[in-house]
Amino acid sequence: MTIAAFLLLYSLLVIVAGPPLLRRLTRGGQAPRLGVAAWLTAIITVLISWAAAVVALVVQIVSHWDHRQNLVVSCVVQLRNVATGQAGPLPQIVLLSLLTSAAVAAALTGARLARTFASMRCRSHQHAEAVHLVGSRTAAPDVVVLDAAKPAAYCVPGRPPAVVVTSAAMTELDENQLGAVVAHERAHLTGHHPHIVAALRGLAGAFPRIALITQGAEHVSRLLEMCADDAAARRFGRTALLTGLLAMTGAAPVGALGAADVAVLARAQRLTESSANSVLTRRTAALISTVAMMAAGPLLVTALAAAASELLMCGMQ
Amino acid sequence: MRVRGFGELEAVVMDRIWDRDPTISTTVRDVFDQLAAERHIAYTTVMSTMDNLHTKGWLKRERDGKAYQYWATLSREEHTARLMSEALEGGGRPDLVLSHFVEQISREESAGLRAALRRLSRRAERR
Numbered sequence: 451m452t453i454a455a456f457l458l459l460y461s462l463l464v465i466v467a468g469p470p471l472l473r474r475l476t477r478g479g480q481a482p483r484l485g486v487a488a489w490l491t492a493i494i495t496v497l498i499s500w501a502a503a504v505v506a507l508v509v510q511i512v513s514h515w516d517h518r519q520n521l522v523v524s525c526v527v528q529l530r531n532v533a534t535g536q537a538g539p540l541p542q543i544v545l546l547s548l549l550t551s552a553a554v555a556a557a558l559t560g561a562r563l564a565r566t567f568a569s570m571r572c573r574s575h576q577h578a579e580a581v582h583l584v585g586s587r588t589a590a591p592d593v594v595v596l597d598a599a600k601p602a603a604y605c606v607p608g609r610p611p612a613v614v615v616t617s618a619a620m621t622e623l624d625e626n627q628l629g630a631v632v633a634h635e636r637a638h639l640t641g642h643h644p645h646i647v648a649a650l651r652g653l654a655g656a657f658p659r660i661a662l663i664t665q666g667a668e669h670v671s672r673l674l675e676m677c678a679d680d681a682a683a684r685r686f687g688r689t690a691l692l693t694g695l696l697a698m699t700g701a702a703p704v705g706a707l708g709a710a711d712v713a714v715l716a717r718a719q720r721l722t723e724s725s726a727n728s729v730l731t732r733r734t735a736a737l738i739s740t741v742a743m744m745a746a747g748p749l750l751v752t753a754l755a756a757a758a759s760e761l762l763m764c765g766m767q
Numbered sequence: 768m769r770v771r772g773f774g775e776l777e778a779v780v781m782d783r784i785w786d787r788d789p790t791i792s793t794t795v796r797d798v799f800d801q802l803a804a805e806r807h808i809a810y811t812t813v814m815s816t817m818d819n820l821h822t823k824g825w826l827k828r829e830r831d832g833k834a835y836q837y838w839a840t841l842s843r844e845e846h847t848a849r850l851m852s853e854a855l856e857g858g859g860r861p862d863l864v865l866s867h868f869v870e871q872i873s874r875e876e877s878a879g880l881r882a883a884l885r886r887l888s889r890r891a892e893r894r
Contacts, residue, residue: 573863577853583778583825584846597844598851603868606854610774614854631868638866648864678866696884698869714869718884 452762453506456755460747461499468492468662468744475737476669479720480730482676484737489666489673490646491744493653496662499748506752559656566652574644578608585614592639593632595620601698605635607644619698627694630686637681643674672713679717688721776816781825785843792829792836 472492476485511526533549535542585594593613601619606612613635615628623631638644650667657663683691695718783798799813817837820826828835841849854865 570864574865577850577863577865579774579823580846580850582774583781584843584850587778596850597847600851600855602851602855604854604865606865616851634868635866644864644866647866651864674866692884695869699884715884 452759453510453752453755454503456751456758457499457503457506457748460751461496461503464492464496464499464744464747465660465662469665471740473665473669475733475740476673478729478733479673479676479716480733481737482673482680484734484741485673486646486670486677488737488741488744489670491741493650493663493666495744495747499751502748502752563652563656566655567648570648570652574606574648575608578606578610578612581606581612581614582610585612590632592636603631603635603698605638605644607639607642611639613639622697623694626686626690627697630682630691630694631698633685634678634682634691637678638674641674641677643678647671647674672716675713675717676720679721683721692718692721776812777820777825780813780816780820781839781843784826784837784839789839789842792838794831794834794836796834 472485472488475488476482479485529545531537532541532545581594581596585596588595590613592610593615596614596616598616599618601616601622603613603615603619606614613632615631619631620628647667647670650663650670654664654667679691695714699714779802780798783801784793787793795810795814795817798817799808799810802808802813817826821828821837825840826837827840828837830836853863854867
């Protein structure tokens with residue numbers, strides 16, 4: 451009981467305090483990989499806490515089955531009596547329908563998640579296969595050129611995966627810029643970034659009310675762009691990447707900045723203004739300790755809860 | 768990079784079929800004769816590749832005596848247009864997750880961005 455309660459409390463703490471803290475730590479994108487690690491650890495630690503809470507509850511019920519005075523066990527026994535109709539038909543119906551709807555909701559969420567992942571995977575594999583069949587091949591076997599008037603580049607996971615560059619982008623970009631764009635997309639593929647983004651989007655669809663997960667999906671994809679930018683800049687230089695960004699945003703008349711622009715601009719700004727070493731070191735240290743704390747969280751909480759219930763037992767005896 | 772093997776052969780076969788006159792259907796024998804002139808390949812390999820392409824919806828076929836007459840379901844241009852609409856506008860499929868180099872930005876929106884980017888890249892070049 452105590453372990454499960456502590457774990458749920460802990461997950462609640464991460465859900466409430468996590469998003470503002472992580473937003474602040476990852477805003478500037480100084481250490482994007484660590485930023486991704488921090489968001490992912492927070493989300494995974496919450497999911498693990500939930501699963502562990504259920505396991506802890508079941509273990510306690512099973513191991514204390516003979517001790518009817520145990521709070522959880524007596525509770526379960528009570529519920530069982532209600533469920534078998536010993537407390538009258540109305541409570542029985544209410545309890546059974548509550549239990550059934552909880553089980554159905556859990557099963558539906560699980561099934562929907564599995565279906566979403568399967569369909570995302572299938573769609574992207576189909577797209578990758580079609581791109582390889584339709585596009586013109588280049589000297590690099592993973593890069594495919596599609597005939598299109600709009601400059602664009604993207605990657606799609608599949609067997610094999612593909613980096614797609616439109617013919618318009620090929621004419622817009624010089625050799626170095628093209629190299630940077632392709633390196634950026636390859637970094638996504640080798641880092642399994644599309645899978646991470648797809649998993650988070652699926653989770654965000656299943657838990658639309660949990661800001662940690664919905665915001666996590668957004669921030670992680672933003673940070674992954676920066677990770678890929680870093681990989682491309684390391685090989686082809688920041689100038690090639692920046693001018694590549696410029697060439698790919700397309701010619702246009704006057705207007706204000708939209709949300710997508712702000713994201714691109716943030717990437718560009720990050721590439722031009724290298725932040726001071728002291729800021730980077732501080733951010734890195736803060737992120738590493740946050741990740742470590744959250745990763746150890748469920749274990750610490752379990753140990754703490756075990757110790758607390760131990761103490762409580764001693765006190766009662 | 769792993770060898771594409773069968774997928775590669777499918778691409779070669781589609782290339783041949785798309786390069787032909789689209790109004791005339793083709794047989795496994797035609798494609799095999801063309802390919803065998805350039806590479807060492809078995810008739811049955813071409814046959815099963817074209818059968819695969821038919822199963823996947825890339826080719827249509829009709830029985831004509833002992834053999835099948837094959838033709839492409841869509842032209843290369845039609846496929847390209849479909850893929851681009853899928854990739855750039857989502858094509859009504861929210862479950863396709865692609866990593867774009869830059870998010871697609873409407874033309875009206877991107878002027879301010881371009882001005883800002885130009886300033887930034889000039890600054891980067893000066894250093």
